[in-house]
Amino acid sequence: MDNQQPVVILLVEDDPGHASLIRKNLKRGGFLNEVINVSDGQQALDFIGLAGEFAGRTPEGPLLIILDVNLPRIDGVEVLRRIKADARTAKIPVIILTTTDDPREIERCYEFGCSVYVTKPVIYEKFVDAVRRIGMFLQVVTVLREDEIRRD
Amino acid sequence: MKLSANHKINVGFGSVLALLLAIAWYIHDTNQRFMQLTELQVQGLEALERLTQFLAHVNDAETSQRAFLLTGKQEYLRPYEAARKDIARELTELDRLAAEQPNLKQALARLRPTVNSMLTVLERAIVLRRGNARAGLEMALQSVLTRQGERDMDAIRTAIDDMRYSEQSSISRWMADADEQGGRTHWLVTLVGPIAFVGIVLGWWLAHRHLTQQRVAIRALHTSEERFQLLVDGIQDYAIVMLDANGNVLDWNAASERILGYLAEEAVGKKFSRFYPLELIEAGVPDRMLEDAALGRCEREVWHVRSDGSRFWANVILTPINDEEGKLQGYSKITRDLTERRAADALIRQLNNDLERRVELRTAELARVNAELAQRNQENELFVFGVSHDLRSPLVNLQGFSEELGLACLELRELLTKTGIPPDLGRQGLTILDDEMLVSARFIQTAVLRLNNVIDALLRLSRAGRVEYQWQEVDLTRIVRDVVDSFGATISQKNAVIEVGRLGTVWGDATALELVFANLIDNALKYLAPDRRGRIEIGLATRAEVHNGKIPKICCQVRDNGLGIALDGQNKLFHVFQRLHPEAAPGEGMGLVLTRRIVERHRGRIWVESQPNGGSTFFVDLPTQPHEAPSAADVSDLEKVSAHG
Numbered sequence: 001m002d003n004q005q006p007v008v009i010l011l012v013e014d015d016p017g018h019a020s021l022i023r024k025n026l027k028r029g030g031f032l033n034e035v036i037n038v039s040d041g042q043q044a045l046d047f048i049g050l051a052g053e054f055a056g057r058t059p060e061g062p063l064l065i066i067l068d069v070n071l072p073r074i075d076g077v078e079v080l081r082r083i084k085a086d087a088r089t090a091k092i093p094v095i096i097l098t099t100t101d102d103p104r105e106i107e108r109c110y111e112f113g114c115s116v117y118v119t120k121p122v123i124y125e126k127f128v129d130a131v132r133r134i135g136m137f138l139q140v141v142t143v144l145r146e147d148e149i150r151r152d
Numbered sequence: 153m154k155l156s157a158n159h160k161i162n163v164g165f166g167s168v169l170a171l172l173l174a175i176a177w178y179i180h181d182t183n184q185r186f187m188q189l190t191e192l193q194v195q196g197l198e199a200l201e202r203l204t205q206f207l208a209h210v211n212d213a214e215t216s217q218r219a220f221l222l223t224g225k226q227e228y229l230r231p232y233e234a235a236r237k238d239i240a241r242e243l244t245e246l247d248r249l250a251a252e253q254p255n256l257k258q259a260l261a262r263l264r265p266t267v268n269s270m271l272t273v274l275e276r277a278i279v280l281r282r283g284n285a286r287a288g289l290e291m292a293l294q295s296v297l298t299r300q301g302e303r304d305m306d307a308i309r310t311a312i313d314d315m316r317y318s319e320q321s322s323i324s325r326w327m328a329d330a331d332e333q334g335g336r337t338h339w340l341v342t343l344v345g346p347i348a349f350v351g352i353v354l355g356w357w358l359a360h361r362h363l364t365q366q367r368v369a370i371r372a373l374h375t376s377e378e379r380f381q382l383l384v385d386g387i388q389d390y391a392i393v394m395l396d397a398n399g400n401v402l403d404w405n406a407a408s409e410r411i412l413g414y415l416a417e418e419a420v421g422k423k424f425s426r427f428y429p430l431e432l433i434e435a436g437v438p439d440r441m442l443e444d445a446a447l448g449r450c451e452r453e454v455w456h457v458r459s460d461g462s463r464f465w466a467n468v469i470l471t472p473i474n475d476e477e478g479k480l481q482g483y484s485k486i487t488r489d490l491t492e493r494r495a496a497d498a499l500i501r502q503l504n505n506d507l508e509r510r511v512e513l514r515t516a517e518l519a520r521v522n523a524e525l526a527q528r529n530q531e532n533e534l535f536v537f538g539v540s541h542d543l544r545s546p547l548v549n550l551q552g553f554s555e556e557l558g559l560a561c562l563e564l565r566e567l568l569t570k571t572g573i574p575p576d577l578g579r580q581g582l583t584i585l586d587d588e589m590l591v592s593a594r595f596i597q598t599a600v601l602r603l604n605n606v607i608d609a610l611l612r613l614s615r616a617g618r619v620e621y622q623w624q625e626v627d628l629t630r631i632v633r634d635v636v637d638s639f640g641a642t643i644s645q646k647n648a649v650i651e652v653g654r655l656g657t658v659w660g661d662a663t664a665l666e667l668v669f670a671n672l673i674d675n676a677l678k679y680l681a682p683d684r685r686g687r688i689e690i691g692l693a694t695r696a697e698v699h700n701g702k703i704p705k706i707c708c709q710v711r712d713n714g715l716g717i718a719l720d721g722q723n724k725l726f727h728v729f730q731r732l733h734p735e736a737a738p739g740e741g742m743g744l745v746l747t748r749r750i751v752e753r754h755r756g757r758i759w760v761e762s763q764p765n766g767g768s769t770f771f772v773d774l775p776t777q778p779h780e781a782p783s784a785a786d787v788s789d790l791e792k793v794s795a796h797g
Contacts, residue, residue: 017549024556070541099544102615120548124555 007062009035009131012044012079013097014071018120022066022097022127029128034060041074045082048089062092064134067114069098069105077109084113093134097122161359168351175344182333182340189330192252196323199249199256200316202242207312209238210270214305217274221281221292229278236271243267255318263311270304277301391487394473397480399424399442411489413458424485427466429457445470445483453490465494536614540607547604554596561590609742616749621661623778628655628708631662632690635669642677646686653691655708658774664750665774668758669710671743672770676712681765688712693771703755703775713767722760755779 009026013019019037026035038044044067046052050059065083069076076096083089093115098105106117116130216232219225243264250256273295281292295301384392384405391408393401401419409415412427419426425438432438432454444450449471456466467488473481567573568581629652636643636650643650650673658665673688680686693707717725726748751758755775762768 015545015549017553018545021549021552021556070545099541099548100611102611104619120544122548122552 007033007064008060009033010044010047010063010065011035011037012039012041012065012071012076013037013068014039015068018068018097021122021124025122025124025128026131029124029132031128031131033064040072041076041079044071044079045074048083048092064131065092065094066131067094067096069096069100069109077105077112080109080112080114095130095134097127158362161355161362164355164358168348168355171344171351172348175340175348179337179340182337186330186333186337189326189333192326193323193330195249195252196319196326199246199253199319200323202245202249203312203316203319206239206242206246207309209235209242210267210305210308213239213271213274214301217278218296221277221289221296224281224289232274232278239267239271253319253322255322256315259311259315259318263308263315266304266307266311270301270308273301273304389488391485393419393424393485393487395424395483395485397482399438399483402482408487411464411487412456413460413462415459418459427456427487429455429463441468441470442483446472446480448472456487464489464491466490533614536610540611540614543603543607547600547607550596551600551604554593554600557593558590558597561585561593564589606742609746613742613746613749616664616746616753619664621664621753623659623661625657626660626662626665628658628665628774631666632669635666635673636690638670639673639677646677646680648677648680648686648688650688651690653689655690655692656706656776658706658754658776659778660754660774664753668747668750668772671747672710672772675743675770676710676714676768679768680712680714684713686712686714703779704777705756705773705775708772708774709769710772711767711769716764716766716768717760717762718764722762725760726758 009031011019011022013022016039019039023035023037026033036047038047043053044065047054047057048063048065050057067076067079071079076098080094080096083092083094090113094113095116095118096109096114097118097120099120100106109117115134118127118130213232213235216228216230216235219228220232243260246256246260250260277292277295280295281288284291385407387405388407389411391404391411393404393408393412396402401422401424403420404412404416408419412419414427423438425433428438437454441450441452441454449469451467451469453465453467455463456468457463467490469486471484471486473484475481565582565585568578568585573581632652632655636652639650669690673690676688677686689709689711691709693709726744748758751772751774757773758770760768760770
């Protein structure tokens with residue numbers, strides 16, 4: 001079943017520093033899942049819709065999207081809106097990760113159907129916890145065994 | 153019926169006069185009768201006298217005749233002759249007196265034959281005696297002896313006595329009557345006289361008083377007329393003209409010559425329309441005004457023209473004058489020269505128009521400036537918003553990687569303490585790690601945190617002006633209690649006491665107001681004095697009801713017993729990036745700016761009263777009723793952000 005397959009994390013983040021930090025912290029938090037990083041909204045939509053440069057991609061299992069809001073070309077909120085507006089992709093969990101703590105924007109994102117809204121600078125313990133909970137919900141999170149962590 | 157004073161006087165005097173006439177007539181009548189009675193008495197007394205005389209003459213005649221008879225001497229007969237004449241005279245006189253006395257007349261009538269008879273007897277004896285000297289004596293004696301003469305004589309005496317008696321009775325009666333008449337007259341004169349006198353005096357006094365009053369009234373009337381004339385002539389600013397029913401000038405006051413510009417002799421007797429310009433006369437304006445006035449009163453402002461052709465703007469009031477029966481007698485025309493006022497009015501209108509135009513221009517300019525300011529404010533806020541975001545991105549990296557650095561240091565430390573590393577090298581490495589790298593990383597982290605807080609504050613501030621408020625009635629007491637509850641940990645940590653009194657409801661945005669009190673309480677907690685137990689009281693200020701301006705408000709206060717603020721500090725308190733006690737607590741110095749911005753967006757006011765080390769009291773005015781809330785980009789908001797942000 002698809003459920004048994006490990007989740008793929010799509011990280012939509014244009015700042016390479018932020019992306020790197022997220023990867024590090026996810027890893028430190030114990031996630032071994034594949035993290036694919038795209039740097040703008042259009043790429044994200046292409047990836048999800050198997051279009052553009054990702055036209056030939058083969059879906060490898062359930063997807064979790066970590067989405068920045070301030071993105072070149074198409075911004076994060078619009079990406080979120082389109083994901084949630086499309087029935088095929090509407091169920092994909094989306095974690096919004098942004099520098100804005102504007103309540104209106106937070107509200108807007110939740111209205112559009114984001115799962116979690118995290119404000120940068122990220123308190124990574126909380127962030128990882130949120131990702132884990134979503135993963136548990138999806139039951140697709142690949143968790144390192146203890147010995148593997150040690151080895152790492 | 154009420155009688156007029158004149159009528160009263162006439163009636164009064166008439167009555168008195170009639171009374172006097174009656175009295176006079178009565179007195180006259182009485183007097184007449186008295187005179188009559190007196191006359192009767194005189195006649196009666198004369199009659200008595202004459203009767204006595206008559207009897208005496210009869211006696212004389214008889215005596216004289218006897219003497220002749222006896223002597224025959226002619227000389228003795230003379231008294232007889234005289235007595236005969238006297239008797240005849242007395243009888244005639246008595247007849248005259250008896251004319252008004254029937255009793256006497258009858259008595260005389262009865263007496264006369266007896267007298268005649270007696271005289272005849274006496275005469276016959278005398279004739280007998282004279283005719284025959286001897287025999288004559290005898291015969292004469294014989295005739296005497298017949299006693300005829302004696303009987304006649306007795307009869308005459310008796311009759312005369314009767315008559316005298318009767319006459320005396322009459323005289324007594326007349327005297328009594330006369331006395332009575334005299335008495336009446338006396339009483340009348342003594343009683344009625346004074347009464348009439350009093351009446352006349354009273355009448356005279358009343359009449360005099362009435363006449364005096366009339367004279368006073370007439371004089372007053374004259375004075376009043378004179379005064380009125382003086383008044384009318386004294387009026388300077390009004391031409392007062394009397395017109396007859398056809399509109400011809402009858403009379404006018406002194407000022408008319410000057411105002412209307414005609415001499416009296418040029419105007420009196422002429423139509424009043426000559427005061428009007430020709431075109432108005434041709435248009436029938438004066439006639440129409442007269443017609444209008446006849447119906448009641450006509451007031452109008454029209455052009456007038458003087459005899460020299462100059463014009464003036466006149467206020468004209470035409471009023472009809474009717475007699476007592478309501479018949480039109482004429483008009484009064486009151487004219488005032490309003491040329492100057494008209495000019496002044498025009499000037500004022502002109503000035504008003506100018507002013508209005510200038511106000512309009514100024515208003516438009518203000519609106520434009522306002523719009524510009526609002527625009528600039530929005531730009532400012534967007535700029536702050538954008539900059540904050542742009543700053544935050546690198547900040548996230550700084551923060552993240554400084555943490556990574558710290559973690560890396562920890563890993564490196566682990567490596568250095570592992571066996572297999574030369575002890576010298578390990579020690580040096582650890583020193584670098586702990587004293588340089590970790591310390592640096594920590595400084596970076598502190599700086600980043602601080603920078604992050606600043607950016608947060610700037611973002612909040614930029615948002616405070618933009619966020620749409622949910623206007624509603626807010627239970628301020630509940631909000632403040634919630635805020636205080638949320639500070640529970642800090643309060644117990646600081647061992648402070650917070651008391652919340654009743655605040656009531658205000659009109660505003662619950663979230664924003666929460667922030668206001670959170671900031672104020674946070675502030676108070678931060679700057680408590682370390683040497684005494686912190687005490688914060690929140691409640692209504694004594695000047696709880698504020699009505700200046702149009703919006704009813706309440707005034708809340710947050711009072712603490714903390715460090716307090718010096719005067720120059722109080723002025724800066726609500727400005728951006730002011731921190732008065734940086735040593736006392738961490739902060740960005742933005743809390744009160746934000747608070748002020750929120751309060752002012754509520755159309756409220758915030759200020760502080762404080763003394764160094766004497767605690768501070770923050771006052772907040774908040775409206776209790778809906779009002780026209782300023783828009784997010786209101787000008788008043790703008791100042792703060794553009795000036796300080």
